[in-house]
Amino acid sequence: MHVPPRSYGSAKALARRSFVARRLVLPTQGFFHTEGPGGVLLLISSIAALVVANSSWSPWLSALLATHLSIEIGPFHPYQGDIREIINDGLMTVFFYIVGLEIKRELIEGRLSSPRQAALPVVAALGGMIVPALLYYACNVGHPQARGWGIPMATDIAFSVGILIVLGDRVPPAARIFLLALAIADDIGAILVIAVFYSHGIDWSSLAAAAGVLFVIALMIRGGIRSPVAYLFVSLFFWVAMLNSGVHATLAGVILGFMTPIRPWFSLYSFERSAGKLMRRFRNALSVGNFDRAEAIMGQMEELSRGTESQLDRRLRQIHPWSSYLVLPLFALANAGVALTGESLGRAITSGITWGIMLGLVVGKPLGIVGFAWLAVKIRIAAPPTGASWTNLIGVGIVAGIGFTVSLFVAGLAFDDPSQVEDAKIGVLVASVLAGLGGLAFLGVTSVKASLERIELATVEG
Numbered sequence: 001m002h003v004p005p006r007s008y009g010s011a012k013a014l015a016r017r018s019f020v021a022r023r024l025v026l027p028t029q030g031f032f033h034t035e036g037p038g039g040v041l042l043l044i045s046s047i048a049a050l051v052v053a054n055s056s057w058s059p060w061l062s063a064l065l066a067t068h069l070s071i072e073i074g075p076f077h078p079y080q081g082d083i084r085e086i087i088n089d090g091l092m093t094v095f096f097y098i099v100g101l102e103i104k105r106e107l108i109e110g111r112l113s114s115p116r117q118a119a120l121p122v123v124a125a126l127g128g129m130i131v132p133a134l135l136y137y138a139c140n141v142g143h144p145q146a147r148g149w150g151i152p153m154a155t156d157i158a159f160s161v162g163i164l165i166v167l168g169d170r171v172p173p174a175a176r177i178f179l180l181a182l183a184i185a186d187d188i189g190a191i192l193v194i195a196v197f198y199s200h201g202i203d204w205s206s207l208a209a210a211a212g213v214l215f216v217i218a219l220m221i222r223g224g225i226r227s228p229v230a231y232l233f234v235s236l237f238f239w240v241a242m243l244n245s246g247v248h249a250t251l252a253g254v255i256l257g258f259m260t261p262i263r264p265w266f267s268l269y270s271f272e273r274s275a276g277k278l279m280r281r282f283r284n285a286l287s288v289g290n291f292d293r294a295e296a297i298m299g300q301m302e303e304l305s306r307g308t309e310s311q312l313d314r315r316l317r318q319i320h321p322w323s324s325y326l327v328l329p330l331f332a333l334a335n336a337g338v339a340l341t342g343e344s345l346g347r348a349i350t351s352g353i354t355w356g357i358m359l360g361l362v363v364g365k366p367l368g369i370v371g372f373a374w375l376a377v378k379i380r381i382a383a384p385p386t387g388a389s390w391t392n393l394i395g396v397g398i399v400a401g402i403g404f405t406v407s408l409f410v411a412g413l414a415f416d417d418p419s420q421v422e423d424a425k426i427g428v429l430v431a432s433v434l435a436g437l438g439g440l441a442f443l444g445v446t447s448v449k450a451s452l453e454r455i456e457l458a459t460v461e462g
Contacts, residue, residue: 038324039162042405045329046336046429053337065334079240087334088412091327093239093253095405098323099187100257101316108262111181118185119382120373121178124393125185127372128400129153129193132360139356148353148414150193151424152360152431154406157183158324159432160399163440170447171395174387179396182369190406191254195247198413202246210241214255221261226311248413260315265307274304328405335408338425347419348426357407357427362434366397395443401435403428 052061070080081089112118132152140146160179164171217234225231235256243249266274278301285293338344348354370393376382385393411424 038328039158041325042158042328042332043162045332046404049333049335049337050340050429053339058337058339061337079243084334087330088409089243089249090239092331092409093250094319095253095323095327095331096191096250097253097257098316098320099191100254101260101312102257103184103188103254104258104260104262105312105316106181106184110184111177112184116383118181120376120385121181122185123376123382124178124369124373124397125182125189127368127370127375128155128182128186128365128397129189129368131368131371132364135364136356136360139359140352143352145353145415145420148356148411148420148424150190150197150410151407151414151428152357152364152403153186153193154190154403154410155183155186155365155400156402156404156406156432157187158328159402159404159436160439163399163402163436164396164443166440167443167447171443172388172392174385175392175396178385178388178393179400182396182400186400187406190410191251194410194413195251198410199247203244206241206245207247210238210245210247210252213238213241214259217256217259221259224265226306228315250409260312262310262312264310264313266304268308271304271308275301278304331405331409335412336425336429338422338429340426344422344426348423351423351427353415353420353423354427354430357403357424358431358434361401361403361407361428361431362438365401365435366394369397369400370394391446392443395439395446398435398442399439401439402432403435404432407432 052058065084066082068080068082069086106112112122133149136152137146137149140148157180160183161176164176164179213234217231217238220230220234235252238256239249239252242252278297282294282297282301285291285297370390373382373385373393374390377384407428408425411421411428415421415424
């Protein structure tokens with residue numbers, strides 16, 4: 001993800017009068033708006049969780065995460081739960097809100113906006129969900145743990161994109177675009193699976209309350225209200241209603257993301273026309289010493305400038321770094337830790353949960369992605385990949401086997417038994433490492449081979 005022009009321009013203006021902005025904010029902007037470093041921090045947090053879980057600090061962290069907190073307002077108790085639940089139900093809503101924003105943008109303006117562009121990655125993502133789920137189910141058919149079939153369906157975009165960033169120019173840009181589009185389509189599938197199959201005991205009165213709050217938010221959008229504080233206040237009520245409805249609370253983030261307006265109030269051309277007129281009035285006000293009028297015009301220009309950026313773009317660029325560098329690392333610290341004892345490893349080796357997840361992510365993902373993509377091209381549902389070879393797509397399919405964040409999230413929803421959750425965590429961690437290293441090796445070797453073939457061909461032709 002490149003630095004959003006608005007963020008860069010704002011920091012550039014601030015740098016003129018701030019030493020900190022000049023020496024710190026500007027140089028690090030590229031870092032904080034790139035997927036790769038977020039993936040590195042997520043990896044560090046995951047390793048830290050594993051180290052702590054297998055050290056003398058484990059009881060302390062478990063006690064901290066189990067600390068119970070509650071919010072009470074008179075006779076009302078809108079929320080109560082431990083710190084792990086606050087992270088998984090609350091903070092992860094921010095992550096899913098970003099997912100909702102990105103999906104909406106891709107569907108309306110991006111890589112999934114035209115059927116021809118979307119066909120190949122969407123069909124590939126469908127295969128990358130169906131085949132892993134079937135492999136998992138085949139390993140656990142006839143057992144209650146078959147409920148975890150949704151775990152190996154997900155692709156972790158931060159880690160997957162991070163692998164491609166490590167490879168740099170050896171992976172063509174078209175392959176990265178394909179992976180990003182595939183991951184967005186994959187996110188849509190994961191959200192539907194969570195909503196339909198991993199929600200518990202629908203409370204229709206709470207769901208009706210959530211719908212009522214959603215109607216209020218729609219009226220606010222229709223009425224032109226743009227205050228983030230107003231939306232945050234009402235959105236908290238929506239989140240609480242969703243939490244109590246039995247539908248997983250994080251889906252509130254996705255819904256709010258989809259509702260966020262993507263069209264700005266003013267186009268850049270209308271800004272240019274209006275700003276020119278306001279600037280002339282501003283100069284006239286200054287020339288006669290009417291500073292109050294000059295300030296009022298500046299207020300108009302400020303609102304005009306803000307109105308040229310959609311709420312979706314503004315919130316995406318402002319909240320995305322918080323999701324990548326705070327929410328996801330905290331989620332990893334709270335959920336990635338598993339005690340790797342002889343007992344847990346021995347149980348995992350014979351567990352259908354562990355093997356189902358590993359087969360699903362390591363084998364099912366590339367098989368489903370490449371197989372469905374090839375079939376879609378053969379039957380002319382989709383156009384062949386342009387700018388990337390089928391070898392590149394095989395490498396992308398292997399890398400897409402890094403499930404991690406959403407896979408761990410679904411594992412916590414699928415199982416109540418701590419031992420089953422541990423088996424799932426081990427499966428996700430091992431599979432993600434294998435997929436990451438496998439994809440890195442495959443893409444690295446094939447890119448070198450392709451380069452040598454091009455050099456040999458050029459030599460022959462020369």
